Each structure stands twice: as C-alpha cells, then as structure tokens.
Amino acid sequence: MLSYTEENYLKAIYHLSDDGTKEVLTNAIADAMSTKAASVTDMIKKLSAKKFISYEKYYGVKITKQGKAEALMVIRKHRLWETFLVEKLNFDWDEVHEIAEQLEHIQSPLLIQKLDEFLGFPTADPHGEPIPDKHGKINIKAQMPLFDLMPGYKGIIIAVKDSDSTLLKYLNKIGAIPGKKVKLINKEEYDGSLEIEIDDQRISISKVVSENILMAV
C-alpha cells in the first residue's frame, strides 16, 4: 500500500521518464514535485527499497515494472475522474485538474470499476489523454490530425506530417511545435479554417495546415 505522497512521486517519475523508458534525474523530480532535491533523495531511497524504482547514486532513477503498474493505476484514476467531472458534473476542461489530483488517491478498486462502467468505459479523458485500462494497458501512440479534433477539446502536438521547411518555419513562428498543447476553439464551416488556442493566444490556421498537425489524443 502506497501513501498519497509515494503515489505522487511515482506518477511524476512515470511522466518524466517517457513511459518508463528513460532515467530521471533528482532535480527534474524536485522541479515536478515543487520540492527540494534533498527531499527527493529521501523519497527515492524509500521507493527504491520497495522496488518501485531502481536507483544508482548520482545517476538518476528508473521506474520498475511494478512501479509503472502503480503509476498507471493512479493515472487511470486521475483521467477517469476528469472525465466524470467534465461529462457528468459539467465542469470546464480547465477546472478539473486540481480536483482530480485529490480524487486519484481514493482507494477502492470497486469504485473505479463502477465509475468506469458509469462513464461507458472511456478510452480518453477530456484533454485527449489516453486512459489506461484496468490492466494498465495504455494506447500511447494514439494520434489524429488537429483538423479532426472536436471544438472545445485539447490535445498535444506530437508530430508534423509534411516536412516542407516552409510549413515547419510557419509552425515554429506560431508556436505549434511538438509537445505544445493546443485547444480547438472553433471550426469555420466555409473554408474549414480553425481557430485554435496556443499559449493562451488565439490564432487562426487553414485547413491544409491543420491536417498536417498530428495530435496526441
């Protein structure tokens, strides 16, 4: 049984490690957790003793299979609760994160099973992030053109289809680079152009451009 804090560390390490493939450095964890490196070192020792991560002094940590499974369950709960808040309680997309941060720590496998069922077994949360299934299976590579997103939904840019440098330069100028979050505000019926939000700024892009931006969903 993990504590609230241990779960948060594990989740942060999972996110920072690209699905557990890369090692994560102490300071990166400290930044993510808004804490100090010394505190991270202490927790690393604890999680390492419990076999949720493997740790070599001065060279960062790697999440174990067991640790990954725990992290994915927390992420599953977080995303199911976010879906509940938006779909059932009519929260706005941007209001749910803090509440889900609390709800994700509720301990009851039956509750999550019933919540999943109540929501109709969703595969993605309102942010477009995939929801791990009950076995911890997650569809990491899911992607779709920005053009196919529904108005009001958000995603993360993971790639650009056409590598024409004029397109890439343009995308760079408007800030539409991989890793960036984009929210689709509106789709213009006439020419298929999109109004999107990046870095809190609203801009308009053409249909052709939006078909070349691949989003994580």
Add this chain to the structure above:
Amino acid sequence: MLSYTEENYLKAIYHLSDDGTKEVLTNAIADAMSTKAASVTDMIKKLSAKKFISYEKYYGVKITKQGKAEALMVIRKHRLWETFLVEKLNFDWDEVHEIAEQLEHIQSPLLIQKLDEFLGFPTADPHGEPIPDKHGKINIKAQMPLFDLMPGYKGIIIAVKDSDSTLLKYLNKIGAIPGKKVKLINKEEYDGSLEIEIDDQRISISKVVSENILMAV
C-alpha cells in the same frame, strides 16, 4: 484550512455531542477515533487553539459554532457522496461508508455544489440520514412512519407513536427499539405488511405496527 485528521476529529466530536449540545469526554473521542486518550488530548489542544472547540481540562470539550459549521460541511460531503455511490454507481447500501470516509475530505466547494445539483439536491442519504444544506442547515428532527419508507432504504427508529404497552412489549421483543437501524426490504401489496431487516434478521410486521414506528430520515 483543516487537515484530514482535524476534520475527522471534529466530525466525531459533533456526532458524540448530539448536535453540539453536550460536552464530550476524552475517552469517548479516543474510542470513536480508535486512538489513545493521549493523542486525543494533543488534538484537543490544537482544535481548541483554533477555536473549533472549547476545552476545560478534565471536563471534556464543547464544539463551537465555527467547529459545528466545519463538521456539518464534512457530514454534508459524506452524505452527498454516499448518495452518489448508491444512486449513480449502483453500490449497495452497506458498501459505501468506507469510500465516503475518503471522499468527504476532497477540498472543492464547486465540486460539492455541482455534485449536489447532479443528484437533484437530495435531503437525505441512502441511510435516511439528513443531508445538511450548503449553509449547514440540517433537519435533525425529520421523521416519518416506517410504513412510508421506500423499499431498500434504511432509517433509525427515533420514537413510537402509540404508547400502548402491548405494542411496546412486542416492539421490544422483535428488537425494534429507538436507536436501532431498520432496513425496509419489501412492502406486501395485499395487506400492507412489511418485510424488514433488524440486526441482520428479517422479520415481517403488520401495516398498523409500521405506522406507529417513527423513523429518522
């Protein structure tokens, strides 16, 4: 802002004090919280310094207006979540308490407001306990004849209308005494007799008897 533990103490003190009317002794709190008297004394000092209770050494504690308001908010959250679990997630009556004990500590006034709305502003939880409204107003004296309960619902016996000793003797024999929890299993259409559950035993009572048992709802 109260900690998880402080909220639990305050809730226990509220319940033990009969809506804040009586003082509560240290050992009673220790029993309710499954902890030791010494730990209770420590927490009492903390809550007293924060003005949630008033405290005189060796003579127990009394909850203040402020403490009562906090306790009622926790109770409100607990009962709304229990209602959600039973009504929306199809939990059984007896499975929800532990989960609601966790959910009641989620901090977000907006969440509770939206949950209340989603549930249709219920006034009682599935156990029949009244749900305090958003201002902390609670209908403590609400009562109804056992006969008017809905099948599947539970309540606490608070009084008996007719004081005919033969009725009281009968009620005593079957265990239907004030303070006892009763669950209505089924209502017989033909003669209005009820099948009820008391102390895990199912018994049948007549319509006349059930109209004389007043339940807290």
Add this chain to the structure above:
DNA sequence: ATATTTTTTTAGACTCGTCTAAACTTTTAC
C-alpha cells in the same frame, strides 16, 4: 588536467499525528 560550477547526497532539525509510561485529577467505594 586542473579549477570551477552544477548536481546530488548527507546531516541535522522541524511539524504532524501517533504512541507508551508516568504523573496528576476526579470519581467511586467503603
């Protein structure tokens, strides 16, 4: 290739909530 900077770890301390053991106060019994 050594000196400086950056990163990480250790050491010691603090808060929160808990405990045991001992001291103290109140109640009960005779």
Add this chain to the structure above:
DNA sequence: GTAAAAGTTTAGACGAGTCTAAAAAAATAT
C-alpha cells in the same frame, strides 16, 4: 472522609515528509 479506581494530561519518543546547510561527486571550462 479517606483510599482505591478510573479518567486525563504531561513528558518524551518515533515515523513520515519536509527543510537548510554543508559535504561529496560529476560535469564543464579554460
């Protein structure tokens, strides 16, 4: 009305998670 019992508080300690300051290791620069 005093002695024993019961209940309560104090004192000191511990584990979890955090911190600051200092030491140690690794990376970087010249």
